[in-house]
Amino acid sequence: MKIFLIGPGGVGKSTCGEVLANLLGYNFIDLDTEFCERVENVGAYINNYGYEKYCYENSKLFYEIVNQHLEDFVFSLSSGFLTHENLEDLTLGHKQSLRELGISILLLPSKSLDECTRIVVQRQLSRGFGLKEDREKTKFIQRFPIYKKLGDIKIFSHEKPEIIAEQIQWLLLSFLRTYLLLSSKMSIPVDNPTSIYQ
Secondary structure: OEEEEEOOOOOOHHHHHHHHHHHHOOEEEEHHHHHHHHOOOHHHHHHHHOHHHHHHHHHHHHHHHHHHOOOOEEEEOOOOOOOOOOOHHHHHHHHHHHHHHOEEEEEEOOOOHHHHHHHHHHHHHOOOOOOOHHHHHHHHHHHHHHHHOOOOEEEEOOOOHHHHHHHHHHHHHHHHHHHHHHHHHHOOOOOOOOHHHO
């Protein structure tokens, strides 16, 4: 099974992803880390070449990694991977690919916009990337309604990563059981368990 963790920066995709991968015995991949190791530091690349070029280069790297890893994995995706402004062709392609490749799991600390904004912006500013509070707030508020519509499975929690990972593990089992039950009744081929949830 291929599991994709989606959501804005600061929601715990990388931390929870590592814990979840260990629970499942899967490999863990972080797209931001891979970009830094294979291409260049994300911030430096954006400064040198611009955000749009970064988006396309990041997308290219994503497909390279997916094609290299045939085994089960938990894959933490970049914050804007499904929400790039003014790049609908790219984001639509990404959404379609996730539907075809595996299961996407949305991570957000709360269903409340105010609480979510407070938690995420605070976490982002504490990471030492030199981010500006007003810009981070504006970006998150713009993307929040988009994020809430995404994900085959949605997690709204700011519990410890271990607790969130266990919750995801339980929901994955429930998700797959439901799919198998429905597929047996509807004679749906068991090759993509996410297809009937779109």
